[in-house]
Amino acid sequence: MSSMSGLRTLAGKELRESVVTGRWLIAAAVFMLSGLGAVVLTYYLPDLVRTQAGSGIAIAMPRQTATDAVVAYAKDLDQLPALALILLSMGGIAEERARGVAALILSRPVSAGAYVLAKFIAHGLVVLVGLSAAALASFGYVALLFHPAPVGPYLLINLGLLVMLLDVVAITLLASAALGSGVAAGGVALVGYLALSALPGFWAPLNNSLPTGVTGRTSELAAGSWGGSAAVQPLVGGLVLALVCLLLAAVAVRLRPA
Amino acid sequence: MIAAPVEFFHLAKSYGRLQALRDLTLTIPAGAVLGLLGPNGAGKTTAIRILATLGRPSSGQVTVAGKSASADPDAVRRLLGYVPQEIAFPNWMSGRSYLRFAAALSGVEAKDRGARVESTLELVGLTEAGDRRTQTYSGGMRQRLGIAQALVHEPALLVLDEPVAALDPIGRSEVLELIRGIQGKVTVLLSSHLLDDVDRACDQVAILSQGKLLAHDSTTSIKERYGGPVFHVEVRGGAASLAQRISGEAWVEHALADGGRLTVVVKDPARAELELPLAIAASGLPLLLYRRDLPSLEEVFLRLVSSSAQAA
Ligand SMILES: Nc1ncnc2c1ncn2[C@@H]1O[C@H](COP(=O)(O)OP(=O)(O)OP(=O)(O)O)[C@@H](O)[C@H]1O
Ligand SMILES: [Mg+2]
Secondary structure (H helix, E strand, O other): OOOOOOHHHHHHHHHHHHHHOOHHHHHHHHHHHHHHHHHHHHHHHHHHHHHHHOOOOOOOOOOOOHHHHHHHHHHHHOOHHHHHHHHHHOOOOHHHHHHOHHHHHHOOOOOHHHHHHHHHHHHHHHHHHHHHHHHHHHHHHHHHHOOOOOHHHHHHHHHHHHHHHHHHHHHHHHHHHHOOOHHHHHHHHHHHHHHHHHHHHHOHHHHOOOOHHHHOOHHHHHHOOOOHHHHHHHHHHHHHHHHHHHHHHHHHHHHOOO | OOOOOEEEEEEEEEEOOEEEEEEEEEEEOOOOEEEEEOOOOOOHHHHHHHHOOOOOOOEEEEEEOOEEOOOOHHHHHHHEEEEOOOOOOOOOOEHHHHHHHHHHHOOOOHHHHHHHHHHHHHHHOOOHHHHOEHHHOOHHHHHHHHHHHHHOOOOOEEEEEOOOOOOOHHHHHHHHHHHHHHEOOEEEEEEOOOHHHHHHHOOEEEEEEOOEEEEEEEHHHHHHHHOOOEEEEEEOOOOHHHHHHHHOOOOEEEEEEEOOEEEEEEOOHHHHHHHHHHHHHHHOOOEEEEEEEOOOHHHHHHHHHHHHHHHO
């Protein structure tokens, strides 16, 4: 028996579940609102500041640029969408186990690895589609309101975001596999996400091996002063982190199937 | 698939200090239908979950066709159809699509899947409701779908944890009929609190109490071994006086009169066979019926479980 038996069937079920339960729509809406909101807000920020400032006080608000918009975009997509993903995936394994759905699946000849990976694929695709839609739409708006952002760096930023959000999904699935309830898993995943966002800031070698190494450098990236091969290590490091989380999740499922 | 034998071998399971199973050794021959009985908390579900590769034993093991459920779970899973005590499906799936999913997971070839799913739906009476979401199913329909998903891949071993608890009387007898129909072709282990059902459907019975196996035998022998025979007598007129007359006798466990009918549970069958006809003749009542019967499974169960509880 291969270590991934049942993967196709399980992934098919998870993908249909994503569609039927509206997970795609929720994710797409959150991603679009976050991305476009950041760009549009950046554009109107000087006006907003001016109208809020009232009479007499002069605030010098520099003219915003395409770079500012891209930086704001990256920051926003790293927040609300990550929380939404935690909420959407925290029950993934814990609830199926608690209800008894998992018992019927895992008493068949399928591997725990396939069970976990199928869920990751479905949630990962939700991320990919939501992020692509947000990235395309935001790129258009940046071009419309400012001027076109340089494509290479913009792509790299989005790759960084993709890996970061895939890590969030993998961490959440691990929590969901290890803990008894979806809510507990969500709480732990939130702590994991905050750690992943904040901890690398304290230690450069860690930062260079995790997606924050890319998503935390958006200003330099957008300005063209950083990038290229330096981004490979953080991206690969992020994917390795996801893989490790998934492996641990599979072990947890194997030890306690239902 | 050919029916697979099951062997529990010194199986034990503890949850902390609670010993849910103690040294369970039990063989189910290929093709047998075994009813696993026991009061609440006896360890039935614990044993079944280990057999279904979902729980790990603290010691000992259980094998299906020689494959260990804990050491080689995939081999056991390929032989197994399992209906858990609490059954749940993804709410959004229809019964039909769930069966298709289950068949695919258990390796039923894509070209056979459609036909297999339809015949299984038919078997459990869900053809009409097949396209409805499982969320809208009644408890009994869910249990039928549970049995269907355990049969759809034609397993060698069918394990059912209280499969008829939510069914109406018609559904129950349909399921029992179904189980009797596959007798010999599939090995069946079913747990139930409905002793009459077990009596009708199972050719073997094992009784578990507080994690220990109290008895295991064929349904007929277990009654002969663990319950004295019962005599059914019917006389014209009231049997109450007759009941009173024999109640104090040493060979009588108890005698119960109901109109002209008399049920006598005996301690000493040999003496009863001699003395009871004499007592009836002495009463002067016209005899309409005289029959020696095995006790019901319920009587055996109560006797075994209460005496083991007293011993503990
Ligand atoms: N996960 C668990 N943690 C702790 N104790 C457990 C667990 N599962 C079962 N037990 C205990 O093990 C014992 C056996 O439980 P089990 O579910 O096997 O009984 P059962 O015979 O199936 O009972 P019922 O007829 O009520 O279904 C019980 O005392 C139960 O409380
Ligand atoms: Mg039980």
